[in-house]
Amino acid sequence: MSVTAAQGFRAAGVTAGLKDSGKPDVALVVNDGPSSAAAAVFTSNRCQANPVIWSRETIKGGTARAVVLNSGGANCYTGAEGFATTHRTAEVAAERLGIGAVDVQVCSTGLIGRLLDEDKLLPGVEAAVAALSAEGGTDAATAIMTTDTVSKQAARSVGGWTVGGMAKGAGMLAPALATMLVVITTDADLSSADLDAALRRATARTFDRLDSDGCQSTNDTVLLMASGASGASPDVEEFTTALTEVCQDLALQLLADAEGADHEIAIETINAASEADALSVGREVARSNLFKTAIFGKDPNWGRILASVGTSDAVFDPADLDVAINGVWVCRDSGVGESIDLVDLTPRHVTVTIDLKSGDAAATVWTNDLTHAYVHENSAYST
Amino acid sequence: MSVTAAQGFRAAGVTAGLKDSGKPDVALVVNDGPSSAAAAVFTSNRCQANPVIWSRETIKGGTARAVVLNSGGANCYTGAEGFATTHRTAEVAAERLGIGAVDVQVCSTGLIGRLLDEDKLLPGVEAAVAALSAEGGTDAATAIMTTDTVSKQAARSVGGWTVGGMAKGAGMLAPALATMLVVITTDADLSSADLDAALRRATARTFDRLDSDGCQSTNDTVLLMASGASGASPDVEEFTTALTEVCQDLALQLLADAEGADHEIAIETINAASEADALSVGREVARSNLFKTAIFGKDPNWGRILASVGTSDAVFDPADLDVAINGVWVCRDSGVGESIDLVDLTPRHVTVTIDLKSGDAAATVWTNDLTHAYVHENSAYST
Numbered sequence: 001m002s003v004t005a006a007q008g009f010r011a012a013g014v015t016a017g018l019k020d021s022g023k024p025d026v027a028l029v030v031n032d033g034p035s036s037a038a039a040a041v042f043t044s045n046r047c048q049a050n051p052v053i054w055s056r057e058t059i060k061g062g063t064a065r066a067v068v069l070n071s072g073g074a075n076c077y078t079g080a081e082g083f084a085t086t087h088r089t090a091e092v093a094a095e096r097l098g099i100g101a102v103d104v105q106v107c108s109t110g111l112i113g114r115l116l117d118e119d120k121l122l123p124g125v126e127a128a129v130a131a132l133s134a135e136g137g138t139d140a141a142t143a144i145m146t147t148d149t150v151s152k153q154a155a156r157s158v159g160g161w162t163v164g165g166m167a168k169g170a171g172m173l174a175p176a177l178a179t180m181l182v183v184i185t186t187d188a189d190l191s192s193a194d195l196d197a198a199l200r201r202a203t204a205r206t207f208d209r210l211d212s213d214g215c216q217s218t219n220d221t222v223l224l225m226a227s228g229a230s231g232a233s234p235d236v237e238e239f240t241t242a243l244t245e246v247c248q249d250l251a252l253q254l255l256a257d258a259e260g261a262d263h264e265i266a267i268e269t270i271n272a273a274s275e276a277d278a279l280s281v282g283r284e285v286a287r288s289n290l291f292k293t294a295i296f297g298k299d300p301n302w303g304r305i306l307a308s309v310g311t312s313d314a315v316f317d318p319a320d321l322d323v324a325i326n327g328v329w330v331c332r333d334s335g336v337g338e339s340i341d342l343v344d345l346t347p348r349h350v351t352v353t354i355d356l357k358s359g360d361a362a363a364t365v366w367t368n369d370l371t372h373a374y375v376h377e378n379s380a381y382s383t
Numbered sequence: 384m385s386v387t388a389a390q391g392f393r394a395a396g397v398t399a400g401l402k403d404s405g406k407p408d409v410a411l412v413v414n415d416g417p418s419s420a421a422a423a424v425f426t427s428n429r430c431q432a433n434p435v436i437w438s439r440e441t442i443k444g445g446t447a448r449a450v451v452l453n454s455g456g457a458n459c460y461t462g463a464e465g466f467a468t469t470h471r472t473a474e475v476a477a478e479r480l481g482i483g484a485v486d487v488q489v490c491s492t493g494l495i496g497r498l499l500d501e502d503k504l505l506p507g508v509e510a511a512v513a514a515l516s517a518e519g520g521t522d523a524a525t526a527i528m529t530t531d532t533v534s535k536q537a538a539r540s541v542g543g544w545t546v547g548g549m550a551k552g553a554g555m556l557a558p559a560l561a562t563m564l565v566v567i568t569t570d571a572d573l574s575s576a577d578l579d580a581a582l583r584r585a586t587a588r589t590f591d592r593l594d595s596d597g598c599q600s601t602n603d604t605v606l607l608m609a610s611g612a613s614g615a616s617p618d619v620e621e622f623t624t625a626l627t628e629v630c631q632d633l634a635l636q637l638l639a640d641a642e643g644a645d646h647e648i649a650i651e652t653i654n655a656a657s658e659a660d661a662l663s664v665g666r667e668v669a670r671s672n673l674f675k676t677a678i679f680g681k682d683p684n685w686g687r688i689l690a691s692v693g694t695s696d697a698v699f700d701p702a703d704l705d706v707a708i709n710g711v712w713v714c715r716d717s718g719v720g721e722s723i724d725l726v727d728l729t730p731r732h733v734t735v736t737i738d739l740k741s742g743d744a745a746a747t748v749w750t751n752d753l754t755h756a757y758v759h760e761n762s763a764y765s766t
Contacts, residue, residue, distance in 0.1 A: 215687075375758055379753075
């Protein structure tokens with residue numbers, strides 16, 4: 001059920017002392033091969049953390065043998081000194097593993113604008129190497145948690161091969177720019193080019209459609225490593241399907257653990273002229289604070305939904321939109337539809353359906369409501 | 384100090400009974416000429432309220448003799464029946480004033496998705512005509528209030544002519560898509576083309592740079608009417624300057640009255656390659672819930688500012704950004720600068736300065752913090 005579900009991987013999670021809480025804070029996942037093909041996607045934020053700068057460069061060769069992840073500090077906006085810390089993290093892991101530093105990806109999460117304490121971090125990396133185990137997936141998943149209340153893990157086995165993964169974060173709902181970090185492993189044997197294509201397709205339909213609060217992290221990373229240990233070389237389409245399922249599983253776990261959220265909201269846009277249009281509409285609604293506070297208040301305020309749709313450049317007739325909330329078509333032809341009294345917003349799961357009546361494409365974007373707890377978590381935390 | 388500060392205008396504010404509170408809810412401003420030149424700007428939201436659809440069409444001739452404004456209902460998403468109500472509002476006012484219906488602009492604000500009660504509204508319009516007075520500016524400004532705690536009025540006299548105005552709303556901070564409505568009057572004698580150009584320049588630098596919560600109303604209207612009663616025909620540049628001052632005065636009154644806000648935040652972007660770049664950066668920061676909750680929490684969290692800057696497509700070097708909060712340069716060269724302990728976020732006014740080091744253009748965007756009171760107001764209100 002995790003990064004060690006697939007053959008050929010060992011993992012560990014240890015306590016280096018980076019967190020004041022004394023909880024585990026350094027994770028390591030190692031690919032023992034025979035293949036070391038890998039691919040990764042990173043935040044599109046132009047202001048990036050040092051581990052992202054390092055990992056983005058070193059993944060270009062299409063291989064990775066290990067990834068070190070630390071919580072307790074994002075190593076972001078820490079300049080040349082912070083980059084040197086990322087480099088030394090990779091070097092220490094590489095030396096102990098007998099591989100090259102450029103084969104080690106690095107991910108960090110936690111507070112930004114502060115240097116990591118190398119006197120704690122680097123011995124922690126050594127301890128993680130010593131603790132590596134084929135049963136270490138859960139330890140690793142636990143060590144990357146920040147404000148997560150549960151660890152997130154998933155796996156799928158198809159025929160003779162497996163895809164498994166772990167994740168931390170809650171979109172950007174966690175305080176102080178906490179981050180989404182995801183490591184996915186597989187024992188399927190695929191080229192790095194195929195892995196890259198599959199990963200981009202899978203993340204575009206899953207993590208990219210999760211928008212908790214519209215804020216983009218500086219550290220987001222999704223890493224995919226393939227050991228080839230199963231000996232199976234699945235069809236790329238088949239692999240992409242399984243990978244997408246694992247990504248979706250993890251994405252919905254992130255949504256469910258979003259800090260301060262009372263509701264998980266699926267925004268389905270249907271009958272759009274294109275998938276891009278459907279996504280555009282969904283993203284606009286997901287970013288509306290007025291919509292998100294209304295859902296928190298259990299108010300089926302469809303006018304706020306239409307007002308958000310109206311800020312999108314998708315193809316539609318503003319006078320001919322239908323909107324359903326939890327299956328009740330409260331807005332018909334951009335006017336009053338079924339009674340809002342029929343809508344029950346007590347359950348945690350909410351589905352908003354927006355019918356653009358302009359084609360046959362569709363897409364779903366997931367978000368959370370905007371609550372007092374969100375404001376509290378993000379105003380009371382840090383400094 | 385209001386829409387009756389300029390010569391040639393009368394105004395009124397009466398109680399029609401649209402509001403449960405029994406407070407004034409219908410305002411009327413009449414231009415007695417000799418000129419009836421006018422211009423207006425409206426929300427860019429594609430889903431628009433019926434009064435916006437009416438006013439946008441009827442202003443195309445470049446004249447307006449009167450404007451009726453009602454609070455207590457936005458007449459938005461109310462279909463053909465709602466449009467007929469807007470039309471009848473203009474007809475009733477026109478008949479009593481002895482002018483044409485197309486000379487009457489209409490603005491509405493309040494809850495959306497509900498028809499206005501014509502049995503209350505239309506007698507209210509008649510009562511407003513009967514109550515017209517050259518001293519009626521404050522009554523009109525009061526009658527357009529929704530969740531505003533104070534009426535907003537401003538005026539400037541330059542040489543022999545005057546610009547005055549009234550406004551309601553708080554960006555989009557008010558509940559249930561409450562709206563920004565602004566009426567500005569002048570006794571200067573200018574063509575509708577000159578008024579239009581001046582209004583677009585003035586609003587682009589004032590109301591357009593106010594972003595309380597990133598949400599765009601369906602009803603926003605800024606109307607400018609010129610009576611020419613002063614006999615003065617000022618230079619367009621000179622007029623634009625005075626108009627911009629009045630717009631800025633009203634915009635900052637809206638910011639100060641934004642519901643639930645503890646802080647008024649000016650985001651100054653300096654040394655940008657272009658004014659568009661500076662605006663782009665300011666708008667990204669103004670839309671960051673993480674930044675806005677940090678200011679609420681009196682946390683000078685410059686990392687959240689850099690992370691928002693990083694989502695802009697402006698020209699800058701991500702490794703070479705400076706950020707000051709209330710004059711303290713807490714971030715230098717995208718790293719730690721002066722101590723955040725030097726920043727005092729107790730005062731209501733906050734200035735964030737972002738130095739892009741990429742040119743000599745600058746722009747300021749205004750926003751508010753994201754508070755518990757915002758969530759409360761927007762979740763507990765309506766339905």
